[in-house]
Amino acid sequence: xxRDKVIGAILLVVALSAIxxxxxxxxxxxxxxxxxILRVGAKQFFLSTDWEPSLGHFGILSMMxxxxxxxxxxxxxxxxxxxxxxxxxxxxxxxxxxxxLKPVIELLAGIPSVVxxxxxxxxxxxxxxxxxxxxxxxxxxxxIVLGVMVLPTITSIAxxxxxxxxxxxxxGSMALGATRWQTVTMVLLRAARSGLVAAVILGMGRAIGETxxxxxxxxxxxxxxxxxxxxxxxxxxxxxxxxxxxSGDHRQALFATGVTLFVIITLLNTAALAVxxxxxxxxxxx
Amino acid sequence: xxxxxxSATGRDGEPVSVAGGDALPIMVNAxxxxxSWVVILGLVLICDGCGRTSGRSVSLLxxxxxxxxxxxxxxxxxxxHPGEFVExxxxxxxxxxxxxxxxxxxxxxxxxxxxxxxxxxxxxILIARDGLAxxxxxxxxxxxxxxxxxxxLFAGRVTNWNEVGGKDGPVRPITREEGSGTxxxxxxxIMSGERISGRALTQESNGAVKELVKGDPAAIGYMSLxxxxxxxxxxxxxGIEPTVKNVQAxxxxxxxxxxxxxxxxxxxxxxxxxxxxxxPEGQRLLATEGLVRIR
Numbered sequence: 001x002x003r004d005k006v007i008g009a010i011l012l013v014v015a016l017s018a019i020x021x022x023x024x025x026x027x028x029x030x031x032x033x034x035x036x037i038l039r040v041g042a043k044q045f046f047l048s049t050d051w052e053p054s055l056g057h058f059g060i061l062s063m064m065x066x067x068x069x070x071x072x073x074x075x076x077x078x079x080x081x082x083x084x085x086x087x088x089x090x091x092x093x094x095x096x097x098x099x100x101l102k103p104v105i106e107l108l109a110g111i112p113s114v115v116x117x118x119x120x121x122x123x124x125x126x127x128x129x130x131x132x133x134x135x136x137x138x139x140x141x142x143x144i145v146l147g148v149m150v151l152p153t154i155t156s157i158a159x160x161x162x163x164x165x166x167x168x169x170x171x172g173s174m175a176l177g178a179t180r181w182q183t184v185t186m187v188l189l190r191a192a193r194s195g196l197v198a199a200v201i202l203g204m205g206r207a208i209g210e211t212x213x214x215x216x217x218x219x220x221x222x223x224x225x226x227x228x229x230x231x232x233x234x235x236x237x238x239x240x241x242x243x244x245x246x247s248g249d250h251r252q253a254l255f256a257t258g259v260t261l262f263v264i265i266t267l268l269n270t271a272a273l274a275v276x277x278x279x280x281x282x283x284x285x286x
Numbered sequence: 287x288x289x290x291x292x293s294a295t296g297r298d299g300e301p302v303s304v305a306g307g308d309a310l311p312i313m314v315n316a317x318x319x320x321x322s323w324v325v326i327l328g329l330v331l332i333c334d335g336c337g338r339t340s341g342r343s344v345s346l347l348x349x350x351x352x353x354x355x356x357x358x359x360x361x362x363x364x365x366x367h368p369g370e371f372v373e374x375x376x377x378x379x380x381x382x383x384x385x386x387x388x389x390x391x392x393x394x395x396x397x398x399x400x401x402x403x404x405x406x407x408x409x410x411i412l413i414a415r416d417g418l419a420x421x422x423x424x425x426x427x428x429x430x431x432x433x434x435x436x437x438x439l440f441a442g443r444v445t446n447w448n449e450v451g452g453k454d455g456p457v458r459p460i461t462r463e464e465g466s467g468t469x470x471x472x473x474x475x476i477m478s479g480e481r482i483s484g485r486a487l488t489q490e491s492n493g494a495v496k497e498l499v500k501g502d503p504a505a506i507g508y509m510s511l512x513x514x515x516x517x518x519x520x521x522x523x524x525g526i527e528p529t530v531k532n533v534q535a536x537x538x539x540x541x542x543x544x545x546x547x548x549x550x551x552x553x554x555x556x557x558x559x560x561x562x563x564x565x566p567e568g569q570r571l572l573a574t575e576g577l578v579r580i581r
Contacts, residue, residue, distance in 0.1 A: 049484075052464065052481065053464055054464060054465075055481075062484075121497070125501075129501070129502060135458050135504075135505075137487060137498070215490065220463075220489070221485050221486060221487050221488060222484035222485075222486075223483075223485045231487050241463045241464075242464050242465055244377050244378045244381050244465070245379070245380040245463070245464065245466060246464075246465060250464070250465070
């Protein structure tokens, strides 16, 4: 139909303009950030923990380590709860319960991150300070807050992955005399493995990019953390903390921090895509 | 194909990949892109409009230490002079200088001395002086602290409160982010070339420092004297109480200038506001808020 074609063309233009916006942002970040990496030297920039732009020290290793710690911590917490939730909601709960709980979990994704950060500062940080010691603002606090924040992402993708496992697999397992739990661990989780991996990777991508909540609960100290109770500064919080004030080389170095983050997140998302493609490919081959 | 909403499992339980790959999800995506595009367009138009209306008013941008005082002055000024509007934004001292240079704000606010290079570019107007208070939790028994002790605490050389007259326990210094006027004043007044420890917690505003010190008996931070309030303990430095009186008399040494910064001459509306701030009435208002008047 003619109208369909017109609408299709309009949507194409809109989609292309959105993509070109993305491309322009990418070009801009790299143009601003790459020169300083070359000037300082990639080795110095990525492998030094000395960051004090006013003295000309640009080393982001401690921030990279910080982002890694916090993201892995969030993934561990997120995976335990999300996988559990997804298994319960798809296998063990009555339909009405999953029908109520799933939207509630998805609602969690709509809460602004500053609210998570605030709740973290007011409740979690004092709790950690009093019961475990240290400043409270810590890798642990950031991991827990981020773990809750990635819960909806991981849970909903994991639920989709579990539901995609053909019923015949489960019925076959039950028919062989396996219990419900054996079926879940030996058949369901294995069959859905690649989908679950993709869910976790996407959740990690969300965690590593989160900023506001992390600034509020992580303490932002510059040293490499030595334990879960030490404060930590991530790549994102480094940019957000200092961007308002930065100029010249300092500003460029923050863009270079952004370039680093951009590359890491792109790698994570590519990995997630590759894993889920692999799954789709294998299914087709069967 | 049927026109059901896209679900994770397609027909016959055939799994659909997470990344999509079906025609329907792509259409859905394009629709949401279109919606966000409309929203962005709307925002751009709105911002365009507000840019035009604020062209004639006076705008201030810069130091978060001056911001609350400037807001208070702007509010009073607006009440006394109906029709005139003064807009105040934070962002930090350095951002304030940049905004004044590029004309994004009529007046930049800066809570530190200008560097030699900056003084060539800008006209600084001293509006008040501010003591830099060293703050600890009210539960902390430390009665007085010396500049040398402060330097050792923030450089990370002294890590236990009992070395500086407190109870046995770790010290948690809290600093401000690089580029903050408060931080630069602190470094200039206290650190004398030494660097602040990488273990120091970094917070992005006076308010965040305050919250942290309020809740942590091991913490020590620094902030604008006018913003300390009643919930924190401002520690005497070298035995001198940090009070407005002592700052005015020149006894308390941790003092920094609060500046309005302009590039060349300003428009009459902005000059009128500056005159108000420097008038006895404006100075009285600043003094009641805990700053030190300059005339």
